[in-house]
Each structure stands twice: as structure tokens, then as C-alpha cells.
Amino acid sequence: MKSTYRFALAAGLVVASGVVSVLAAPDLPEQMATHWNAAGVPDDTMSKPVALALIPILTAVLLGMFAVIPRIDPLGENIAKFRPIYDWFVVGFTAFMAVVHGGIVAFNLGYEFDFVLLLLAAVAILFYLVGVLLDHVERNWFVGIRTPWTMSSPEVWEQTNALGATLFKLTAAVALVGLLFEEYTIYFLIVPVLVTASITVVYSYYLYERLEEDPSDV
Structure with missing residues (x-):
């Protein structure tokens, strides 16, 4: 699978997050919980438009940066040596952001679960992917x-x-x-x-x- 297709998969996850925002928007409160304390209790909110747009837009910007890095790095030929692993890490990172966004939307739709536990589980998996990347990085x-x-x-x-x-x-x-x-x-x-x-x-x-x-x- 070429790098273009792997980045297309990551872009698809960004688009999916945007679609979730659009579909869920009518049923969401005008102020959405977006931050939780260590006890799992929401302690801060954002307006609905900002909360629904923030993570998809941020992820799209980061995805663009990930795409540019191999081209601008003076040691780009070294990145080419582990490019498939790099690309799959980018897909994993994008999936992580999509999970966080989906969790925020689900919580604000009234689904009952511990968002902090969801976030920590997702971060743990992301750290494992970092470990895999470091195993191959030049x-x-x-x-x-x-x-x-x-x-x-x-x-x-x-x-x-x-x-x-x-x-x-x-x-x-x-x-x-x-x-x-x-x-x-x-x-x-x-x-x-x-x-x-x-x-x-x-x-x-x-x-x-x-x-x-x-x-x-x-």
C-alpha cells in the first residue's frame, strides 16, 4: 500500500469526525462538556460550534504537517527508510483523535460512561504505537x-x-x-x-x- 493510500485512510477518519459533528449537532446542547477532572466529572464547556469543529480541524492541520515533514526534513531520506511505519502511526494518531472526538460527542448526547477512562485507554494505545514507531525510526x-x-x-x-x-x-x-x-x-x-x-x-x-x-x- 503506497503512502498516498495510507494518508487517504487517515483523511477519511478526519472526514468521518466531521460527519459525526454534522449528524449529531441538532441533538447536542448549546454548551458542550469538553473537559473532565481526574474524578471523571465535567468541569468546563465550549459552545457547540467550537466543540464540534475543534478536533476535526486540529486533526486536519496536524495531518497536513505529518504529510509535509518527510518532504522538508533535511534527513528525509532516512524517513523514507521507515515510511510505512511512519504512515501507519499517522493513521493511528488520527484514529486516536477520532475516538476522542466521538467520545465527547457521545457523552454530550447523554450516553453514560467514564470519559476519562476512555481517554486514558486511548492514550495508552497511542503510546504503544509510539513505541512501535521508535523501534524503526532512523x-x-x-x-x-x-x-x-x-x-x-x-x-x-x-x-x-x-x-x-x-x-x-x-x-x-x-x-x-x-x-x-x-x-x-x-x-x-x-x-x-x-x-x-x-x-x-x-x-x-x-x-x-x-x-x-x-x-x-x-
Whole structure:
């Protein structure tokens, strides 16, 4: 399947979100719940036109950015090496946004469910997809774990992103387990994410310094 078709699939998900907005609009309140606290209680609203348009438009803009990145990256030839995985991540991200939008619409139509749990489950799956992407990513300026040290060394890039791939997948697993502990679910996501971010930055610096001291060690 060519890249054009994969992006067409992602665009179809954006269009589907727009169609959901149009079809649901007559039955929705003028002020829609669009934000929930950690307890799953709505605590902020938006006007119906803004709430229905925001995510589809934002997703369309991001999809356009994803399409442009391989063309403008000075290391675009490296993105070409993992382009199918990149494209499928874009499809997965677009599906994530569609799920969030559909959840907001469904909640405001009166369907009873815990929106926060839905959101956290969707984020966990998205993080797993990030892990899959990092498993294949080649050095570039837009996609992957980019620190001064990964961008300065192909070896540091490869090993740091390999570690990041494992940690993001573990983060997804921990977050899904956290769904069983409703009161503390959010912490099962936030804490692993912060730990993953910290570890990958420190690890990339450590590897780079070790490479500088003795290139044969890395």
C-alpha cells in the first residue's frame, strides 16, 4: 500500500469526525462538556460550534504537517527508510483523535460512561504505537527521541530510541493496568511518562559521553 493510500485512510477518519459533528449537532446542547477532572466529572464547556469543529480541524492541520515533514526534513531520506511505519502511526494518531472526538460527542448526547477512562485507554494505545514507531525510526529532525546527543551521534540515536521504544510500550501496559484502579488511573499514566522522558534524556547523554571517552564501548 503506497503512502498516498495510507494518508487517504487517515483523511477519511478526519472526514468521518466531521460527519459525526454534522449528524449529531441538532441533538447536542448549546454548551458542550469538553473537559473532565481526574474524578471523571465535567468541569468546563465550549459552545457547540467550537466543540464540534475543534478536533476535526486540529486533526486536519496536524495531518497536513505529518504529510509535509518527510518532504522538508533535511534527513528525509532516512524517513523514507521507515515510511510505512511512519504512515501507519499517522493513521493511528488520527484514529486516536477520532475516538476522542466521538467520545465527547457521545457523552454530550447523554450516553453514560467514564470519559476519562476512555481517554486514558486511548492514550495508552497511542503510546504503544509510539513505541512501535521508535523501534524503526532512523535519525531525522522531526520524529523520534531528539536530544543534542542523539542528533550528534548515530549510535546514540539508535540505542536511545531502542530504549525509548521499550519504555513507551511498558508505559502503555502500565497505563492499561491502571484502568483497574479508577481513583489512581491518571497516575499510572503520568508517572511512567515522566520517568520515560527523564530516563531517555539522561541515557542519551550518558551514551554520548561514553562514546567520546571510548568509541569502542558503544
